[in-house]
Amino acid sequence: MRTARLSGWGALRCDAMDTGRLEVPVRVRSRLDLICVPKGVDDVVDAHRWTSARAEWERSGWLVDGAPTAELVDGGGASMRLDVPGARVVYANQLGGFRVWCPACGEGMARPFAKAMEGARTGGPLRAQCAACGVESPFEALKVRPPIRVGRSALVFEDVNGSTLTDAGSSAVEAVLGAFDVVLRRVS
């Protein structure tokens, strides 16, 4: 395929041998969310603590009309919210998904993980058994790329321009959540 850049149309793609076929590439606007998940799987973030933290962040200029500034997250972001889904959920990348492998034999474990997660949602064990070698592993021992976290609540920075919290942002989030991990979620 050759790429022809035509003013007003963006890049049209046509076959190197002209077969008359043109493709208009779809511009996929994806969004990146930075999700802060408490290290304690069953920790639920206190809504009142978040409400008062948000007011304080607005006063100190870290949030402007609800949008996190570059003081909190690299490049700033569009909005942020507290997520409390009411059950354990997997906080994970969406566009392109994520992959799970057995730490013992290296086989894919997407299916056993998904099945185990169904039970874990409502309090079942956070463990999955490899169909290939039979080894049962706690979720945290599974090899997962990109990283995921299971939790019952999270503080979500939506549509961020960078992929890391600033030091100040990290401390501010820790004051609300306690110890936490960051999951990046690309959404189409």
Ligand SMILES: [Zn+2]
């Ligand atoms: Zn295995």
